[in-house]
Amino acid sequence: MITLYGFSFSPYVRKVRLVLAHKNIEYSQVMAPPSQDADFLQKSPLGKIPYLTDGDFSISDSSVIVQYLEKKYPQMPVLPQEPHSFARALWLDEYSDTKVNEIITGIFFERFGAPKFLGRDPDEAIIKSKEMQFPVIFNYLEQELKGKKFLVNECLTLADISLTSNFANFFGLGYTIDDSQWPNLARYTEKLMKIDFIKKIVDDEQEEMADF
Ligand SMILES: N[C@@H](CCC(=O)N[C@@H](CS)C(=O)NCC(=O)O)C(=O)O
Known part of the structure; x- marks a missing residue:
């Protein structure tokens, strides 16, 4: 199950939400603010939002997350092949x-x-x-x-x-x-x-x- 961390007004979080919606991927969202707490830094080493977890896997940075989603869920692609x-x-x-x-x-x-x-x-x-x-x-x-x-x-x-x-x-x-x-x-x-x-x-x- 995918969980997205970050509050919605962030354009980076919104970018990932838009891609998840476009690809029709189910997910839940935790309205987390950026943080320098140790737990948060483990998932998002720069302390920024968004980061995303997919089961045991976690990854941060909106553009990296989108490229991960594109590989794992290729339906409705957002990155051209050419x-x-x-x-x-x-x-x-x-x-x-x-x-x-x-x-x-x-x-x-x-x-x-x-x-x-x-x-x-x-x-x-x-x-x-x-x-x-x-x-x-x-x-x-x-x-x-x-x-x-x-x-x-x-x-x-x-x-x-x-x-x-x-x-x-x-x-x-x-x-x-x-x-x-x-x-x-x-x-x-x-x-x-x-x-x-x-x-x-x-x-x-x-x-x-x-x-x-
Ligand atoms: N390149 C990152 C930028 C993320 C970013 O800057 N997020 C802001 C919120 S809109 C943040 O977490 N700022 C806190 C900080 O810079 O410490 C991405 O695409 O996810």
Whole structure:
């Protein structure tokens, strides 16, 4: 039986949940925060979420977990076989985990995490400086999406799932994408957020996290 550890608002945890849902894999979730406790570090040596257990086996890092799931549960693949497409899917996953995450989830953390975990008000200067970087990621993604339905090939891959996971926080914060400047990105993100299994995970989170 699979158990996923980590609270749902983390884009990395959400990424794994989206892949589990897409592949229709049963699992349970423990709403664990990151920790430096010895027990936690045994399963997740960097003290980060998510980590996942599958019977006696445990593994951390969202991208590594997804690749494990892809090997063990090959139905509904999220990584293409063809080498260039495979590499592109991994690259765009990396771009989401780093640049996109640093900007969008950085703001999300200031708004929600700082008051909850650090006991301080959001730092509006940090938020403003991150908002000013939206065009950097929007321009790149707009160009990557030119003439395409999804980021890699014509079907959903880890690239789209990782990006959606961050954009769920972007839309959750009340931001929108100006479709006169970034028409491809605006259309693409709107369509992704309406895909049934994605919408369900994002909607369910509100309830799951209500008492967190
Ligand atoms: N590369 C890791 C990043 C995971 C990560 O940074 N998780 C955050 C929560 S969103 C965390 O646990 N932060 C605690 C820390 O950095 O100590 C992954 O893809 O799983």
